């Protein structure tokens with residue numbers, strides 16, 4: 001999705017903006033641009049394609065000045081092209097805007113200017129906002145933006161600048177995320193925190209329906225009706241280095257290798273030696289768990305797959321019904337959310353539009369809302385009654401890896417906390433689970449040390465048309481995620497399904513040599529999964545099993561076996577996910593794909 005950066009200060013704006021846009025590349029984009037004010041001159045440079053095309057232009061004609069805005073665009077209205085790239089200007093060129101999100105009434109707004117005889121240079125829904133702001137301008141950019149926002153409808157973050165008031169940037173937020181980074185004698189704006197981290201970790205969040213006036217001295221926030229907003233900044237303790245590749249060829253690989261640390265940090269200090277679970281940010285009172293009648297889980301993509309694991313953990317440990325729904329489905333249902341319910345909304349970014357909408361719907365229906373997210377201060381975290389932060393650090397690769405594993409660990413902690421509070425787990429059981437959890441970082445590290453088999457197997461599946469992932473229970477949940485990872489970055493067609501489902505139709509597609517990846521960690525259904533394995537083997541499938549290192553049985557049936565250390569079955573997904581992530585990585589590497597920014601995908605899906 002689109003990315004925004006803005007800068008006012010003493011540094012050369014061009015380099016701050018380009019570096020910021022580089023940090024936002026992971027969001028996925030198809031064009032980039034920036035505008036810088038120098039004296040009373042507005043200068044704009046933009047180009048379709050990767051940031052290197054824009055920097056080539058800037059190498060030829062650098063843009064001097066200390067105030068500017070930049071943007072990476074992910075096309076929604078109009079094809080990727082130079083003309084559709086942001087920033088967009090009014091006819092005089094004095095006003096520029098960049099924008100994330102969608103202006104729903106842009107055609108109606110355009111009509112007015114077409115009637116006045118203007119021709120638009122782009123097909124975007126953004127360009128018209130520069131026209132509206134110029135038309136509303138009476139010497140004060142903030143007033144003009146405020147009036148423009150009153151005329152626009154949709155979900156967006158808008159940033160505007162004019163050569164008539166150098167040294168000032170005005171931005172407004174209606175749903176799409178926007179943050180301010182406060183430095184000394186310099187101020188930054190961005191859609192995502194990592195873009196400002198090299199300069200400051202003092203962050204101020206702009207909320208929906210607010211407008212922010214940014215100068216080198218700081219930022220003033222008001223609501224759209226002009227009420228001043230007093231909000232303290234918060235400090236983000238992410239290390240900017242964690243948003244760098246640090247010697248790895250790809251962010252995805254680096255993030256896969258960070259997982260032992262991420263597991264450790266997500267558990268860190270949350271279970272004490274006497275078995276009590278203290279989750280900072282989660283405070284639902286003593287009787288909540290006892291009275292809990294149902295848990296809803298909602299999320300999209302990888303976060304949804306993490307929720308599939310959570311569903312089973314909560315059901316097993318708490319003995320309460322758990323329903324999981326894709327957020328984009330739930331938001332348009334009329335769900336029966338009644339009684340004492342907890343809705344767990346899972347989102348790495350905390351900004352996924354569908355997840356936010358589904359979470360709000362659950363809250364409106366009287367559910368308590370718990371956010372499981374990786375981004376401190378994200379919209380989801382602010383909407384929720386309780387927040388459990390995963391501590392994965394910034395995840396840059398579009399294909400989520402470490403955030404997924406952190407979500408699994410976060411849900412394990414929640415299940416233990418709720419289980420203890422509900423009287424389903426006694427202290428010694430909690431201590432036992434804690435001990436198992438604490439062994440996971442070392443075991444994940446062991447998985448990462450023995451990756452040769454995975455890389456070998458990757459070579460053997462690069463050229464297939466289709467492949468299948470099967471498993472039962474938690475193994476099925478992991479299979480879903482393994483399949484998605486592979487699709488995202490290798491572009492191979494793969495499908496995941498419960499092992500018992502194959503014979504109800506899909507088995508017709510399994511022929512001589514079809515690769516079938518079988519996840520086999522759940523002991524209570526081991527024999528059942530082996531039966532599924534034999535069914536595909538009998539049709540000539542090439543079976544790749546993922547099993548515990550001490551499982552001697554599996555080698556009798558599988559062509560290749562990927563091994564993971566044994567752990568409590570309920571935590572096996574944490575370890576089983578890792579080789580499947582690596583498998584996807586190595587296949588994509590073999591095929592020469594853009595691993596960190598796969599085609600058509602964006603890191604954070606902030607539009608519907």
Ligand code: M6R
Pocket residue numbers: 300301302303304346347348349350351352355398399400401488601602603604605
């Ligand atoms: O930020 P979120 O966790 O809400 O994102 C949800 C999905 O868009 C995300 O998990 C997506 O499926 C990833 N590309 C998966 O790798």
